[in-house]
Amino acid sequence: MSGILRIAALLLLGLSAAPLTAQPTVLPLREQAALHDKLLADRLDRVVPALMREQGIDMWVLIAREYVEDPVLATMLDAESFHARRRTILVFVDPGPGKPVERLTVSRYGLGGLFQPAWNPDAEPDQWKALAQLIAARDPKRIAINTSALSQFADGLTLSQYQGLTAALDPTYRSRLVPTDALAVGWLETRTPAEMQVYPQLLQITHAIIAEALSDKVITPGKTTANDVRWWMREKVSSLGLTVWFHPSLSIFRAGQTAALQEDEIIREGDMLWTDFGITYLGLNSDVQQLGYVLKSGETDAPKGLRDGLAAANRVQDTLTSSFKTGLTGNQILAAARAKAIAQGLKPSIYSHPIGFHGHGAGSSIGFWDNQAADPRGEHPLRPNTAWSIELNARAAVPEWNGQEIDFRQEENAFFDGKTVRYLDVRQTRFHLIAPRR
Incomplete structure (x- = not known):
């Protein structure tokens, strides 16, 4: 927990604040x-x-x-x-x-x-x-x-x-x-001011675990498998006294491979990694998807085509969050966001949902990965003081991979106050980089 968030939590408890720490921490069970x-x-x-x-x-x-x-x-x-x-x-x-x-x-x-x-x-x-x-x-x-x-x-x-x-x-x-x-x-869908003082802590913990998982602390290219990383994440959460609400996902995207690689596939240099990960804390849930890249020898960043793909996903996020308006249904928000994205030359797929007491929470759905049209589950009107998983992807070609098209998937959690959407923690705009070990 950041210092400010720990103070806020302790003030709610009527306790005095301990010395501040830079890394997210978890409160004792009591x-x-x-x-x-x-x-x-x-x-x-x-x-x-x-x-x-x-x-x-x-x-x-x-x-x-x-x-x-x-x-x-x-x-x-x-x-x-x-x-x-x-x-x-x-x-x-x-x-x-x-x-x-x-x-x-x-x-x-x-x-x-x-x-x-x-x-x-x-x-x-x-x-x-x-x-x-x-x-x-x-x-x-x-x-x-x-x-x-x-x-x-x-x-x-x-x-x-x-x-x-x-x-x-x-x-x-x-x-x-x-x-x-x-x-x-x-x-179920309404979030209170007190909850919103502590909900960002959950996202800080989630992001910190992802950052460590998608690093050379956990991944040794040529040795570590996708399953190794998934189970490391499970063990990490358990060691903190917390739980995941679904088994973590880890997929490998590789030049020349049309389908994502999973399970016991070994991670190699030049791979793009995608994870879907969520934990439960204080009765609330997180649900985050982020991307990593395994550097090749001599590289200091992901190839420009991959960076552009992530930037395209960020632009789709912007079209979605700018379309939130109290009283609109999930179906109306989906249609508006897709229209904006397509007008920008993007290839969007939007499948966002409420989050809170449940990972896939109560409220209106905003699209589904297998249905980008209106759906009965998207007819609930948007209400203020609700939390959301901004979940989507942008499909883009990667020149460095001979024009291979990839779904650049992103999911970050946000709060809608009735007027604007704000992310509960920073969203991903740069790849997690895994350096090769020499």
Whole structure:
């Protein structure tokens, strides 16, 4: 963590700052847990009331069982609760303007003080009856539940739990159940100011691991394989006490080879390397693709054709980020960005997505690698205070490789504040260079 970010994190925790360090570091687990719960409490105070009132929801009921967590409920568990316990029921109640939204748990176990217990099993052993009594006492007009045909993030209520809920409810309240994609997706996609103080740290850690992986500290040309680098990245993340949310990718692009080389292929001088890598920290995710080049004897940089290809990918990034506008759908942003890129003589392919609690996060997709046209998954409108993986490629010919065309793939994470897009850390504009060992 940079000095500034460590201070910000420690201030959120109410701790004093340790001496500054130049390299990204990871907070100890106890500090991570405390920061996680402070970020969560802030989210619950800010995001849920705003979304419920925006969507006209009086009550939001989330139900999950151990190991079958609703995607939304899973992000509302405190740092010491890894899973739902038995059956965990969370209830948000909006009593009206000027009053705070109630946070209740109709569950046998508490949740870190974030939700007020609302069930006494000794007085009412039946959990479903206790929930039905709570609902009747509050008399909500619209009760949101997480069911959705379109979004997996808003479809966390299983059939058995839906049946248990509806069987317990009086028909009057059963008729008031409403599925709402917007509430679940809104919770997951919205980033808070406090989160955005610490999210850049995750990208600094991610970039630092990539920089080391694509260096002569890890790669010996003529000896190291693509798989060696992938597993080094996994081991590096594990040694930091963190996790990856997908297995790292490492591909080799080589002059004269029409397809990318992978697995146990040995890395050679003159190869271009591509990696796709993402980690999880403080409940948030990164997703980054960058490029490296293995220098030949006498070279001090990648060939101009490769550098121009990376620059073309940067230009496609610019066409995309300049097309973000609140209220536009992902499909509209895709069309606008592609039009700008093609007008510049570029060959773009755009497949960007939200990021946050999930690597492929809740919200609107902006293209797919196998579909550059409009898609139903791209119909969600762009909202402010959301984080994005700016994922794409520019296809370009490399003169030094006899005109061979290569997809120059880039992916960097960014934040949209409602007006502009800013990268969470510096984006790649130069190759990582791997020097040959002599």
